[in-house]
Amino acid sequence: MTPITMVEGRRIALSNLDKVIYPETGFTKGEVLHYYATVAPALLPHVADRPVSFLRYPDGPDGQLFFTKNPPPGTPDWVRTAAVPRSEDPGARQVVIADMPTLMWAANLVVEFHTHQWTAGHPAVANRLVLDLDPGPPATVVECCAAALWLRDRLAADGLTAYAKTSGSKGLHLAVPLEPTPSATASAYAKRLAQEAERDHPDLVVHRMAKALRPGKVFVDHSQNAAAKTTAAPYTLRARARPTVSAPVSWAEVEACRSPAALDFLADDVVARLARDGDLFAPLTDPERAGALP
Structure with a gap:
C-alpha cells in the first residue's frame, strides 16, 4: 500500500520511497522528499506566491523528462x-x-521547480530580474563567474543589487529584486545589459542564443525575463546525473572560483550550507531591497 502521510493537516500519498532517482549516487525518492522537507523554510518564500512550472523526471534523469505548466492530473x-x-x-x-503540504505533494511527483519573475495576481509585472549565464564548452562556470562580476558591478552602477546562485547544471543565475516593473520593460533592460557586456568583453560574453557563437563564451540569456518564461527556483533539485541543486552562493565564492568543482553543490551540501549560512537569497524577498530600473 502507498503510505499516507499527514502534513500540516493534509493527507498526502507518498509513493515508491525506496526508488533510486539518481543512480550515480543512489539517491532515492525518499531522500528527495526529505531534502525538500528540510530546505522548505528557505525554499518556500521564493515560490510561495509565484506560479510554477514542473520539469518532471519520475524515473530519474535518464528516464522520460516532461515539462508541464498546467496542474497535473x-x-x-x-x-x-x-x-x-x-x-x-x-x-x-x-x-x-x-505551503509545506503543496511542496511535499509536488516533490512526490519528482520535479524541478521553475518560477516566473512575477507573482500571482500581478502577471507580467516583474519584481525580479534574472540573467542566466550559460557557458559554451570549453568555457565553464569559472568563465560565468568572470561575467557575473562584471554584471554585478554594472547593475550596481544603475542602483541595482544582484545575488548569485548556481544553476544546478553548468552555469550561474543572477537575480535582482525590482520594484514592480512591466515584464516587457525588464526584458528590454536585460537585453541591453547583455549586449553591453558583449561589447565590453567580446572574448567572454555573447548575448545571442545561436550555438555557433557560443563555444568558449558565456551566453548571457536575458530572455527569461519575458512574462511567459520561467527560471529554476532557488533550492530546486535538478534532473542531472547527480542530485545537484540550484544553490545561492556568496559573492566571495564567485570571486574565488577557480574550478567548476568550487560551485558544484549536491542536496546534502546545500542542507549543510543553510545550517551554516542561512538563506543567501533572503534579500530577494525583502521589498526594501527592491530597486528601480533606470
Missing part, C-alpha cells in the same frame, strides 16, 4: 492555482507552491 483540490495569461489558452492556470 490528480492535483488535490486544496492545492492553490493561479491564472497565468497565455495567448494559446487565456484560461490557463498553474500551481502555486504556497
Whole structure:
C-alpha cells in the first residue's frame, strides 16, 4: 500500500520511497522528499506566491523528462492555482507552491521547480530580474563567474543589487529584486545589459542564443525575463546525473572560483550550507531591497 502521510493537516500519498532517482549516487525518492522537507523554510518564500512550472523526471534523469505548466492530473483540490495569461489558452492556470503540504505533494511527483519573475495576481509585472549565464564548452562556470562580476558591478552602477546562485547544471543565475516593473520593460533592460557586456568583453560574453557563437563564451540569456518564461527556483533539485541543486552562493565564492568543482553543490551540501549560512537569497524577498530600473 502507498503510505499516507499527514502534513500540516493534509493527507498526502507518498509513493515508491525506496526508488533510486539518481543512480550515480543512489539517491532515492525518499531522500528527495526529505531534502525538500528540510530546505522548505528557505525554499518556500521564493515560490510561495509565484506560479510554477514542473520539469518532471519520475524515473530519474535518464528516464522520460516532461515539462508541464498546467496542474497535473490528480492535483488535490486544496492545492492553490493561479491564472497565468497565455495567448494559446487565456484560461490557463498553474500551481502555486504556497505551503509545506503543496511542496511535499509536488516533490512526490519528482520535479524541478521553475518560477516566473512575477507573482500571482500581478502577471507580467516583474519584481525580479534574472540573467542566466550559460557557458559554451570549453568555457565553464569559472568563465560565468568572470561575467557575473562584471554584471554585478554594472547593475550596481544603475542602483541595482544582484545575488548569485548556481544553476544546478553548468552555469550561474543572477537575480535582482525590482520594484514592480512591466515584464516587457525588464526584458528590454536585460537585453541591453547583455549586449553591453558583449561589447565590453567580446572574448567572454555573447548575448545571442545561436550555438555557433557560443563555444568558449558565456551566453548571457536575458530572455527569461519575458512574462511567459520561467527560471529554476532557488533550492530546486535538478534532473542531472547527480542530485545537484540550484544553490545561492556568496559573492566571495564567485570571486574565488577557480574550478567548476568550487560551485558544484549536491542536496546534502546545500542542507549543510543553510545550517551554516542561512538563506543567501533572503534579500530577494525583502521589498526594501527592491530597486528601480533606470
